[in-house]
Amino acid sequence: MTWLSKSITSLGFLFLAHACYSAHEHSALHSTSTATLSSLTSHGPAASAVASLPIDISIETVVAIFTICLALVLGTPELRPIQWRVWAGKIEREGEKGFMNGDGEVEKDYVGNPFKVLESRPGFVDIRKQRKEFAEWVREGGDLATAPKS
């Protein structure tokens, strides 16, 4: 999805740049062709140049802006749930996989279940017990293949 939105965005910017360039060229040509000594104060011809801008340049500008808007909307990440139970259910059901951004990485602010610390309690961690358990796990020949990924 992201490559689609990115390519459409760049296409839109290309159109926009082209429209700007055309408008600039048009006004420059227009002002030199109608330049007279009396209208060198630049206010008069500029106003008339804007007024007489060809319709195709205007259309191109509008189309370019709409294209860019569309592409940016397409590229937004999925909306997050705003209901507590839906959000919590998503965490339980999908785990980390539910919170990937477009590039396949887990989002920076993902914390999983924020209340898990009330059960793991890092402030009261019993490090010796953990070491013992880990040593036992190694002795039993724990292997990485069967372990759950996190």
Add this chain to the structure above:
Amino acid sequence: MASSLLHPPAHLAPSVALRLSQQAPYLLRTTPSAISPYSISSLWSSAESPELWTTYENLMLSCLRTGDEQSAHTCLERLTERFGAENERLMALRGLFQEAIAKDDDALKKVLKEYENILVKDPANMPVSKRRIALLRSLNRTSEAITALNKFLDASPTDAEAWSELADLYVTNGMFPQAIFALEEVLLVTPNAWNIHARLGEVLYMAASSETGTDKHLPESMRRFCRSIELCDDYLRGYYGLKLTTSKLLTTLSQSQVSRQSKGDTGLPPPDIKDIERLNELATAKLSEIVRRNTSGEAGWEGYEKPEIIAAQELLNRDAAPITR
């Protein structure tokens, strides 16, 4: 995965801890040891982020768990360099390191003595008093730990973590009414914590299974599990508990129809037997849906833990067996 280094590693599986600590030498080499704000190099190096120091702390815990004391010590040194030795959190971390490398009980007692010295100087040092309680528990001096924890909670009654630890201590001692009270205190601080609601349901169920007070605890336990499901869609632990409690309620209520009528003094009326039946059916349906979808590897249903799924399958099988016979 770098993201798991940003969370406290206590609940991780041993294999994940091993993987994290295996990354330690690499991480220690690549991450900066200190970022000084007034040097030329700060122009091109990345800005200091809080994640960096969280990473160090969690990396140290993982390394200690797997026995890589050298890397853990490097982490500790870098943290000390940044925050100073008088930082409260670092004092606790240093104590943790000494606990981990302690060879025998004498060394541990020395650490405990050190904690007490620190606390005499500064009684408001929360991290160190938490470590002291944890060490007391680790030395099997549970009653002392409970007393110390109660004193701690008198000083800071809004610490949900400490209330939760107290509840756990009470449960290991089999003091269920006290544990229930402590968990209710946790819920006063964090009323939306769905796992604590489920935990309270479990403790109530345990209390109901022990010899005291069956008819009050079991409906309450069912209500707690219902609340945890209300707070979290498709919560496996909640549905598992709901199924257990409703099945048990159905058997006890059908046995003692009379005693149910006599109760009217507790706040909530006893649940209707039809509602319990419907809840039981719902829990069975939901559990089998979760198990089916998870085992078939459906997208968006892969976040459950394997042991929990196996346990749910077991429960469903146990239930289905009498029907097929």
